[in-house]
Amino acid sequence: MKHKVDVVVIGSGIGGLCCAAVCARAGREVLVLEAHSQPGGAAHGFQRQGYHFESGPSLWSGLARWPSNNPLAQILRALDQPLEVIPYSNWDVLLPEGDLRVPVGRSGFEAVVRDLRGSAVMEEWQRFSDLLQPIAAAANALPLLALRPGLDAMAQLLERGPQLFRHLPAMRHLSGAFGPLVDRHLQDPFLRHWVDLLCFLISGMPMGDTNAAAMATLFGDWFDPEASLDYPVGGSAAVVDALVQGLKRHGGAVRTQARVERILLEDGRAVGVRLQDGESIHADQLVSNADIWSTLALLPEGAASAWRHDRAGTPACNGFLHLHLGFDASGLDDLPIHTVWVDDWQRGIAAERNAVVLSVPSVLDPNMAPPGRHVLHGYTPASEPWDLWRDVERGSEAYNALKQERCGVFWSVLERKIPDIRDRCELVMEGTPLTHRHYLNVHQGSYGPALSAAGGLFPGVTTPIHDLWLCGASTFPGIGIPPVAASGALAAHGIVGRQVQRSLLKELGL
Numbered sequence: 001m002k003h004k005v006d007v008v009v010i011g012s013g014i015g016g017l018c019c020a021a022v023c024a025r026a027g028r029e030v031l032v033l034e035a036h037s038q039p040g041g042a043a044h045g046f047q048r049q050g051y052h053f054e055s056g057p058s059l060w061s062g063l064a065r066w067p068s069n070n071p072l073a074q075i076l077r078a079l080d081q082p083l084e085v086i087p088y089s090n091w092d093v094l095l096p097e098g099d100l101r102v103p104v105g106r107s108g109f110e111a112v113v114r115d116l117r118g119s120a121v122m123e124e125w126q127r128f129s130d131l132l133q134p135i136a137a138a139a140n141a142l143p144l145l146a147l148r149p150g151l152d153a154m155a156q157l158l159e160r161g162p163q164l165f166r167h168l169p170a171m172r173h174l175s176g177a178f179g180p181l182v183d184r185h186l187q188d189p190f191l192r193h194w195v196d197l198l199c200f201l202i203s204g205m206p207m208g209d210t211n212a213a214a215m216a217t218l219f220g221d222w223f224d225p226e227a228s229l230d231y232p233v234g235g236s237a238a239v240v241d242a243l244v245q246g247l248k249r250h251g252g253a254v255r256t257q258a259r260v261e262r263i264l265l266e267d268g269r270a271v272g273v274r275l276q277d278g279e280s281i282h283a284d285q286l287v288s289n290a291d292i293w294s295t296l297a298l299l300p301e302g303a304a305s306a307w308r309h310d311r312a313g314t315p316a317c318n319g320f321l322h323l324h325l326g327f328d329a330s331g332l333d334d335l336p337i338h339t340v341w342v343d344d345w346q347r348g349i350a351a352e353r354n355a356v357v358l359s360v361p362s363v364l365d366p367n368m369a370p371p372g373r374h375v376l377h378g379y380t381p382a383s384e385p386w387d388l389w390r391d392v393e394r395g396s397e398a399y400n401a402l403k404q405e406r407c408g409v410f411w412s413v414l415e416r417k418i419p420d421i422r423d424r425c426e427l428v429m430e431g432t433p434l435t436h437r438h439y440l441n442v443h444q445g446s447y448g449p450a451l452s453a454a455g456g457l458f459p460g461v462t463t464p465i466h467d468l469w470l471c472g473a474s475t476f477p478g479i480g481i482p483p484v485a486a487s488g489a490l491a492a493h494g495i496v497g498r499q500v501q502r503s504l505l506k507e508l509g510l
């Protein structure tokens, strides 16, 4: 193994892979170092007894069509790595108001609102939708891939001047939280709860803390008469594989089971990394895709101490309980790919064990499970308190008892959908924030930084240490697949320069 490359990326999450692939495409020699045995981070897939399990994302969109405002779709296109996806257009929700099948597009959702809450509330929703359209258009007018690291907003506005000026009135909404818009324009409790749920699924935080641009983009996509969500054939592992293949075709490489133990600095510059096995690898530029707390722990004592102190205080979102099942599919013909359950709106959407996502990808992609079987990933999104797990040792008796008790929430929801689910199961795996931390190397098994959009944007990809960049869910624009892909491109563009970025944007027509 060669000991000097142009760019080392620590971590093969979607952000790290996107960064690596964009750098490699620009001719840089890139090496991605991943601690786990599989690439993909929160989006990695794993197999047991013929079942293909997902570890993270279940909701994907904007991958099937072009043009797409999804930065991941844009990067895959730049890499010429097409993805096969299965579009679908509804999902089930089990809410205090009742069990509903909710279509993705605008008119379908309006019909659900009319049936549930009456015509006046549907009209309230229509007015809100109309209000969001120019905000969504403003968000789309400034593609995230066009941004430069450092977030010099004024320079970006001037550069894209004519395209952007007509969106200026709507742009003031983009950098803040979504909550104030909702507070001003939605009174109906169901509509407000619905928006809060979607915000929570996107950001891990309620609407008062979720970025307005992210939500306007989501609703903008859903207003499209052809709106659909996409399930990537082969699951998130197929997305990761497409990025890895794109990287390799451009000469890059990924090494798994390569845990970085230390970022090496010389004269205040990042010059390489030392792995856990003692090997040192040098690089002209270093990018950390590890979360912010893990990245800080890799730096030598005393380096950039004011910045480290500041970033070490970043609050963390809560973590996850997971349920992975392989089960008998016979007679379950009407099962949706996703079911989202909320117990009690009054407890708040972020309350512990108040919301569950159940995802059964094999209803769309039968190859995810052996014939006649289904594979399920259930999780409590960003709501499991770390304090419950902090002092428990993974694998101990106390741990197993706590795990069984906490994961009980999944079974009661599942039994509503499939009363004999326990008898059908061939394979059962339950997971906790400790499992999550163990496999994904994430601080406290957290979803990511709990940085409220009301307090501003996520920190950018630059650091005070020369030649050290950041990307992933701890950096602007934030948590979730499209944002981390964008952060990877942002860091890459900082490394490869403005000219390369311009020609990429031109090729993509952005």
Ligand SMILES: Cc1cc2nc3c(=O)[nH]c(=O)nc-3n(C[C@H](O)[C@H](O)[C@H](O)COP(=O)(O)OP(=O)(O)OC[C@H]3O[C@@H](n4cnc5c(N)ncnc54)[C@H](O)[C@@H]3O)c2cc1C
Residues within 6 Å of the ligand: 010, 011, 012, 013, 014, 015, 016, 033, 034, 035, 036, 039, 040, 041, 042, 043, 055, 056, 057, 058, 059, 060, 258, 259, 260, 261, 289, 290, 291, 294, 298, 320, 379, 439, 440, 441, 442, 447, 471, 472, 473, 474, 479, 480, 481, 482, 484
């Ligand atoms: C259960 C769950 C459901 C989700 N659902 C959705 C969804 O439906 N839609 C959506 O858009 N988003 C969803 N997300 C969020 C999304 O998956 C994440 O925000 C995103 O994948 C994080 O990517 P990242 O680039 O920050 O890297 P991460 O996925 O955090 O990966 C970082 C990588 O760095 C590696 N690493 C860390 N330290 C080191 C080290 N010292 N040496 C070497 N390697 C190291 C880790 O092993 C890891 O592979 C979900 C997340 C989870 C967990």
